[in-house]
Amino acid sequence: xxxxxRLLPLAGLALLAACAHQPSSLHLSEDAQCPLTLxxxxxxxxxxxxxxxxxFRWILRDAAPALLHSLGPEVYSNxxxxxxxxxxxxxxxxxxxxxxxxxxLLLTYQRPWETAVAxxxxxxxxxxxx
Numbered sequence: 001x002x003x004x005x006r007l008l009p010l011a012g013l014a015l016l017a018a019c020a021h022q023p024s025s026l027h028l029s030e031d032a033q034c035p036l037t038l039x040x041x042x043x044x045x046x047x048x049x050x051x052x053x054x055x056f057r058w059i060l061r062d063a064a065p066a067l068l069h070s071l072g073p074e075v076y077s078n079x080x081x082x083x084x085x086x087x088x089x090x091x092x093x094x095x096x097x098x099x100x101x102x103x104x105l106l107l108t109y110q111r112p113w114e115t116a117v118a119x120x121x122x123x124x125x126x127x128x129x130x
Contacts, residue, residue, distance in 0.1 A: 034125035038097040044068065046105065048123060050076060050091035055111040056120060058091050064103030067129045068095040097129040 025043035028036070038044060048058055063070065071094040078089030104126050108119035 028125070030121075030123060032125055035128060036125055037128045037130060040097055040100060040129060042097045043071070044095045044097065044105075045092065046095075046123075047090045047092045048107065048109075049088055050109075051088040052076060055113075056109055057112060058107045058109050058123075059112065060093070060107050062104055062106040063093075063095070064105055064127050067097060067099050067101050067103045067127060068105070069098045070095055100129050102126070102128050 025045055026036070026038065028044065028046045030048050036044075050056070050058055058074070060074075075092045076089055077092070078087055104124060106125075107123045109121040109123075110117065110119040
């Protein structure tokens with residue numbers, strides 16, 4: 001008969017192995033394959049090309065608030081090696097899946113003051129959290 005204190009390390013290893021196949025974060029870009037399924041607790045990192053010097057901004061229209069928790073505001077970064085004033089960069093948002101259900105992540109790329117003009121680009125991804 002195997003003592004219980006010897007089974008605990010094996011049970012812990014089995015649990016770690018089961019969790020290892022799930023990435024703790026999922027990175028999305030403009031060419032993401034949607035719809036997308038996330039596990040509760042998993043982080044979603046969305047990065048989209050952006051150039052705010054042109055007046056265009058990504059506007060978060062729907063962040064599936066019942067499913068996703070925002071981990072902070074949009075962060076803009078541009079490549080240091082571009083060396084050009086006004087060079088395009090990346091806007092990044094971080095979320096954590098918190099509740100099971102379905103929703104969507106919708107952003108539009110437009111100049112905020114041009115309300116009667118259609119967005120230059122749209123990012124629309126259906127989400128499912130299990």
